[in-house]
Amino acid sequence: MIARQIVIHDDLQATAQGIAARLITSITDAIAARGVAHVVVTGGSLGIAALKAVAANPAKIAVDWAQVHFWWGDERFVEASSPERNAGQAQELFDSLLPLGLELDTVHVMGSTDQYATAEEAAAAYTALLAEEAAEGAASPAFDVLMLGMGPDSHIASLFPNHTRSDELGAIAVHNSPKPPADRVSLTMGTINTAREVWLLVAGAEKAPALAAAQHEVNEAAVPASAAHGTEATRWLVDRAAATLL
Numbered sequence: 408m409i410a411r412q413i414v415i416h417d418d419l420q421a422t423a424q425g426i427a428a429r430l431i432t433s434i435t436d437a438i439a440a441r442g443v444a445h446v447v448v449t450g451g452s453l454g455i456a457a458l459k460a461v462a463a464n465p466a467k468i469a470v471d472w473a474q475v476h477f478w479w480g481d482e483r484f485v486e487a488s489s490p491e492r493n494a495g496q497a498q499e500l501f502d503s504l505l506p507l508g509l510e511l512d513t514v515h516v517m518g519s520t521d522q523y524a525t526a527e528e529a530a531a532a533y534t535a536l537l538a539e540e541a542a543e544g545a546a547s548p549a550f551d552v553l554m555l556g557m558g559p560d561s562h563i564a565s566l567f568p569n570h571t572r573s574d575e576l577g578a579i580a581v582h583n584s585p586k587p588p589a590d591r592v593s594l595t596m597g598t599i600n601t602a603r604e605v606w607l608l609v610a611g612a613e614k615a616p617a618l619a620a621a622q623h624e625v626n627e628a629a630v631p632a633s634a635a636h637g638t639e640a641t642r643w644l645v646d647r648a649a650a651t652l653l
């Protein structure tokens with residue numbers, strides 16, 4: 408049975424702090440159990456605030472960061488130096504963990520326009536990287552925690568309502584994204600749903616209707632967030648403003 412939980416915090420900052428504390432504990436537990444932790448991080452307002460909260464949390468010294476792999480749920484297919492890049496916005500966290508053992512070759516960033524001519528090529532390269540780090544017969548590593556921000560339209564990663572879908576495992580190219588920039592790379596829903604725990608991070612009153620719709624019924628096409636789940640647990644980590652319609 409998959410545990411399903413909704414945790415409501417006071418505001419975005421409190422939610423970010425709660426996620427950071429939970430993430431540090433989950434990574435510590437994963438390393439104790441399996442010797443390694445695979446974590447998928449997300450961009451977005453709360454996703455980046457949560458990563459900054461990890462960087463600022465003194466308990467981060469309790470983690471053996473040399474055993475941690477970071478992956479991305481999605482990325483904007485633009486220049487590596489663009490402020491639009493999720494990876495660039497999270498650099499503060501990775502920099503703060505380097506003195507604590509994190510190795511840059513276990514921070515698996517999705518490709519940019521500096522490296523690949525098309526988003527398809529960048530997606531194919533990420534799919535291959537996921538397979539390289541996977542156990543035999545699997546398409547991706549066993550993610551311990553996979554975090555997803557959610558947009559007011561209920562999109563997660565770069566999977567938008569009634570937009571690009573794929574039944575394949577791995578990463579796909581997304582074009583004509585309703586939210587700029589237009590070209591992106593995203594994990595597929597099938598890959599997202601292989602994670603042990605999926606955490607959906609939601610803050611802000613403008614997201615209240617989408618949060619309520621995602622709890623109502625599973626409808627992957629119209630409400631992508633409703634279809635994301637972990638194999639062991641699905642946690643909605645939200646603030647009070649987003650929770651007003653629950």
Ligand SMILES: O=C1O[C@H](COP(=O)(O)O)[C@@H](O)[C@H](O)[C@H]1O
Nearest residue numbers: 449450451452453556557558564
């Ligand atoms: O474009 C994206 O948007 C979502 C949500 O962003 P938010 O600012 O509304 O929280 C994010 O999770 C995703 O990674 C990003 O590429």
